[in-house]
Amino acid sequence: MSHLRRFAIFGGVYNNFLSLEATLAEARALGCEAIYCLGDMGGVGPCPDRVFPLLRESADLFVMQGNYDHSIGHRLEDCACGYTDPRDNYYAQISYDYTLAHTADEHKDWLRDLPTEFRRQWGGARVLMSHGSPRQVNEFLWESMCPDSFLTHLLDEHQADVLFITHTGIPWQRRLPDGRQVINVGAIGRPANNGRTSVDYALVEVEGDEVRVTLRPIDYDHQALAELMRQEGLPEPFVETILTGWWTTCLEVMPARERARGRY
Amino acid sequence: MIDIDFSAQPLPEGPAPELALSHLDTLWLQVTGTLCNLACRHCFISCGPKNESHPFMALDEVRRAVETGAAMGVKEYYFTGGEPFMHPEIREMIALTLEHGPLSVLTNGVLIDEELAAWLADTFERARYNFDVRVSLDGTTARENDAIRGRHTFEKILAGAVRLHRAGLNPVFTVTTCHAELAESAGRQRFFELLAERGITRPRLKFLAPFKIGREERRGGAYAPYERLTEDALDEEARRSLQCSSCRMVTAKGVYPCPILIEEEGARMGDRLEDALAPIRLDHPACYTCFVEGVTCRT
Ligand code: SF4
Ligand code: SF4
Numbered sequence: 001m002s003h004l005r006r007f008a009i010f011g012g013v014y015n016n017f018l019s020l021e022a023t024l025a026e027a028r029a030l031g032c033e034a035i036y037c038l039g040d041m042g043g044v045g046p047c048p049d050r051v052f053p054l055l056r057e058s059a060d061l062f063v064m065q066g067n068y069d070h071s072i073g074h075r076l077e078d079c080a081c082g083y084t085d086p087r088d089n090y091y092a093q094i095s096y097d098y099t100l101a102h103t104a105d106e107h108k109d110w111l112r113d114l115p116t117e118f119r120r121q122w123g124g125a126r127v128l129m130s131h132g133s134p135r136q137v138n139e140f141l142w143e144s145m146c147p148d149s150f151l152t153h154l155l156d157e158h159q160a161d162v163l164f165i166t167h168t169g170i171p172w173q174r175r176l177p178d179g180r181q182v183i184n185v186g187a188i189g190r191p192a193n194n195g196r197t198s199v200d201y202a203l204v205e206v207e208g209d210e211v212r213v214t215l216r217p218i219d220y221d222h223q224a225l226a227e228l229m230r231q232e233g234l235p236e237p238f239v240e241t242i243l244t245g246w247w248t249t250c251l252e253v254m255p256a257r258e259r260a261r262g263r264y
Numbered sequence: 265m266i267d268i269d270f271s272a273q274p275l276p277e278g279p280a281p282e283l284a285l286s287h288l289d290t291l292w293l294q295v296t297g298t299l300c301n302l303a304c305r306h307c308f309i310s311c312g313p314k315n316e317s318h319p320f321m322a323l324d325e326v327r328r329a330v331e332t333g334a335a336m337g338v339k340e341y342y343f344t345g346g347e348p349f350m351h352p353e354i355r356e357m358i359a360l361t362l363e364h365g366p367l368s369v370l371t372n373g374v375l376i377d378e379e380l381a382a383w384l385a386d387t388f389e390r391a392r393y394n395f396d397v398r399v400s401l402d403g404t405t406a407r408e409n410d411a412i413r414g415r416h417t418f419e420k421i422l423a424g425a426v427r428l429h430r431a432g433l434n435p436v437f438t439v440t441t442c443h444a445e446l447a448e449s450a451g452r453q454r455f456f457e458l459l460a461e462r463g464i465t466r467p468r469l470k471f472l473a474p475f476k477i478g479r480e481e482r483r484g485g486a487y488a489p490y491e492r493l494t495e496d497a498l499d500e501e502a503r504r505s506l507q508c509s510s511c512r513m514v515t516a517k518g519v520y521p522c523p524i525l526i527e528e529e530g531a532r533m534g535d536r537l538e539d540a541l542a543p544i545r546l547d548h549p550a551c552y553t554c555f556v557e558g559v560t561c562r563t
Contacts, residue, residue: 085468085469086449086452086453086456142394144366144392144393144394145339145340145366145393145394146339147334147337147338147339147340147364147365147366147393149334149335149336149337149338149364149365150289150337150338150339150365152337153287153336153337154337157287251466252468255366255394255396256388256394256395256396256433256434256468257388257391257393257394257395258394259434260388260432260434264466
């Protein structure tokens with residue numbers, strides 16, 4: 001009988017310490033030998049500092065820097081998401097200013113110094129993990145915007161057989177014609193614009209040379225999170241997303257195809 | 265009217281910068297060449313009903329370019345013209361391109377009737393990759409828009425866009441900011457209000473600076489001698505942000521670095537995409553606009 005190894009990979013915490021707790025608990029209960037966080041700790045959720053005790057100094061946890069972490073770590077003025085839509089910009093700035101103001105200096109320093117990619121060898125596969133894309137931290141890799149041949153090019157260029165990314169907030173996975181894989185693990189901080197309140201992470205099972213990746217939903221106490229967001233004075237559209245599973249902001253950068261599946 | 269004394273501006277010294285292609289992310293196709301049903305006053309490639317300096321591309325030319333691009337790992341495709349919907353084989357072109365990757369079609373919207381809107385929406389539904397239609401609109405009133413795009417175009421453009429929207433497509437509105445105040449937030453707000461009145465409540469908008477070439481040169485004036493790029497103006501980040509570091513434009517007459525320079529003598533790079541991967545020289549005054557305004561033609 002060949003030996004089964006398990007790993008968990010998630011991204012986009014967005015201050016959601018309740019979904020983070022739930023994700024870590026499930027990964028550990030399933031016997032994951034390592035857990036990877038692909039970045040973007042801050043964002044739309046309440047009480048930024050509550051995620052750090054969960055993320056820092058756990059021997060089984062590897063954390064990477066996302067574009068948001070880079071901005072917070074360097075105390076920049078905005079998240080550099082580059083929206084031009086005034087509504088998206090307005091809300092993005094509120095959540096950024098809130099996160100910046102409520103993140104302790106020692107956590108900012110920690111974010112500033114995080115690594116920006118992980119490489120592993122699982123089975124026979126060269127595994128690469130990045131935040132946006134391996135070539136650019138804030139590049140959006142949406143399912144509908146990534147031709148097979150473009151992904152093949154990225155994997156060739158960066159010498160990988162399996163690529164994990166996050167940054168867009170909506171998970172997807174694809175096996176390319178040559179058998180290599182690309183997985184966007186989505187985000188655990190807010191639901192994936194699908195009308196469900198659960199969030200998603202990737203469970204990886206390695207058996208012999210086979211790397212199996214399953215996107216798994218995580219339920220958490222989203223009512224409690226919404227309540228805390230209201231107490232913290234965060235905008236009602238953010239609360240609505242947590243309670244309904246439909247995005248209300250940050251829609252401008254979403255391709256029409258992904259957006260058409262949502263409500264707005 | 266303020267007179268500007270250009271002699272007061274220091275003239276750039278030194279050679280124009282050279283820019284390498286980092287990777288071919290974006291492939292443009294000038295499917296209808298310079299032929300257009302409109303003759304907008306700001307058109308930087310002087311398109312119009314009689315301009316045949318770039319003819320229509322044949323279906324096979326489009327197929328060849330898209331397949332070559334796909335083999336190179338292109339990330340997204342764009343069709344422009346002229347007016348793409350004047351091409352009798354535009355639907356075949358759209359369908360074959362969407363098999364390889366996401367596509368945006370840039371249109372003036374005038375030819376979008378009910379039947380075409382329904383076909384486009386259906387194509388969007390079925391396609392494996394994202395499909396966008398981009399509609400140009402240059403003002404929030406008939407007066408403002410028609411002064412640029414021609415008489416009665418305001419209502420025709422909006423009617424086309426509303427048909428798309430009713431059919432289930434959310435078009436991207438592209439505004440060239442000939443009226444400078446439209447680029448300001450109050451100007452943007454006027455677009456949101458106009459489109460909301462027409463039932464388009466969450467519109468997508470893109471603002472583009474005008475290029476002072478083509479017909480726009482006669483309307484808004486030409487580039488001044490100081491409006492040139494030099495080697496030391498460009499750091500690594502600025503280079504990466506120029507769209508021509510990751511795009512090429514295929515026309516029936518050969519390959520050009522970008523959608524802006526296809527009428528420029530000397531910008532042509534070769535017959536086929538494979539011949540057009542060399543670095544380019546940013547010695548054209550329009551390059552100055554790209555750099556200063558941070559223009560990218562991508563959606
Ligand atoms: S700006 Fe567009 S619609 Fe107007 S003439 Fe030029 S190509 Fe045609
Ligand atoms: S006009 Fe703009 S896109 Fe075209 S070559 Fe010059 S800088 Fe590049």
